[in-house]
Amino acid sequence: MTSSDRSQAVDVKRSYEVRTYGCQMNVHDSERLSGLLEDAGYVRAPEGSDGDADVVVFNTCAVRENADNKLYGNLGRLAPMKTRRPGMQIAVGGCLAQKDRDTIVQKAPWVDVVFGTHNIGKLPVLLERARVQEEAQVEIAESLEAFPSTLPTRRESAYAAWVSISVGCNNTCTFCIVPALRGKEEDRRPGDILAEIEALVGEGVSEITLLGQNVNAYGSDLGDREAFSKLLRACGTIEGLERVRFTSPHPRDFTDDVIAAMAETPNVMPQLHMPLQSGSDTILKAMRRSYRQERFLGIIEKVRAAIPHAAISTDIIVGFPGETEEDFEQTMHTVREARFANAFTFQYSKRPGTPAATMEGQIPKEVVQERYMRLVALQEEISWEENKKQVGRTLEVMVAEGEGRKDGATHRLSGRAPDNRLVHFTKPDAEVRPGDVVTVEITYAAPHHLLAEGPTTAVRRTRAGDAWEKRNAAPAQPQGVMLGIPTLGVPAPLPAATGGCSLTS
16 A cells, blocks of 8 residues: 555544634634645544544644743643544644744644644645654744645635735734744735635625735735725625625725725725724834824724724733833723724733833733723723614624524524624524525614614525525534634624734734
């Protein structure tokens, strides 16, 4: 029997599990990893297998201080399982693997494969090589070997999809290690992006989220400063594509032509996630964020003038080194002025390998915590007030899968409004599938969701719903990639990470 025959014989029924930590880029990469493994003959392990798979892959994040502790803790729990099952393999990829390289195998010698952010396409080959040679394979590429979108994909949703338009980042934010691990920005050709979107729509996808580490800097690698706005407008010409979103933009690159494209392209949703990080000009300078409070608020004002119902969300870091009470108050002022629909707030933690980790003026934990609680309280108040403005509005809601944890008990379904707000609505008499669209009237608002307690005004069955039904009617296959992001089955919900960063941090 040849090595190839032996590989096929061994791999036919081998199961895999992918555990993902961090940002949306990692989630998208995990879809590629799943696709690669299935293309190589692996099958997904049953949901909740908790390490019982033949191959367990960790797609890691490196932006939190305890990221390595979390990884090694999880690897330690798998060590006894691997001892009992000699054929089991463990692979570690992603940003922490790119950063730590040989350290992983030194600390956890039972790991079989270590691969980086630039060579995820090598995973099946490295697993086979580790099995044949019976020794760990560590392969970290210094530059991108293949754009992830050229790789096979096992998408988590039948009706909504991520579409990567660029990888890497040219910024030098002092708190972020992403550029060192993902490399300089590389843009896909517009034709390749649009071809992928058209293919997805042909499969039934009706919502796409354009994805980039710094998504609106798209075009810098192509020599076209208006490439991103042109891409948004081109998405508007694709028949059957109902919703277009993007994440995450950077205020430095947010130009008027992008605002115009958002306002004038009907299928670009009235939603914007734009990281603030701090409202203090002093702290923004220390962060190397190339904008100031006035510039940021000016963008918000322009977006609201062009798109009055836009829901704007953000990321904020509390307790960056050197932050004074006056600096923090500037952040609070910016939040009051911007009136974000929601904000993802983080207490600053040292990120190894970043300039901020060694800066003077590290803030005591108790001070950071107290400021954080004040910020969260303010944003909760604003989110609730902004959501109350939605009461009485009639909205088209795309039905989602797995968004409402209490749907069964409350006899409701859940979905996303055009502005990405989460809506729970009374289950209609007509059959409704994820990907279908319902029309409802909002009757109640909470800080983090809306309720439509009356009857559904209309139900529109869609090709996306058909795609979901077709996928779920297929012969049963082992299911369950263990993603480390609890609310992510669909790209619609914006950053919800497990100790990771937003795409622009």
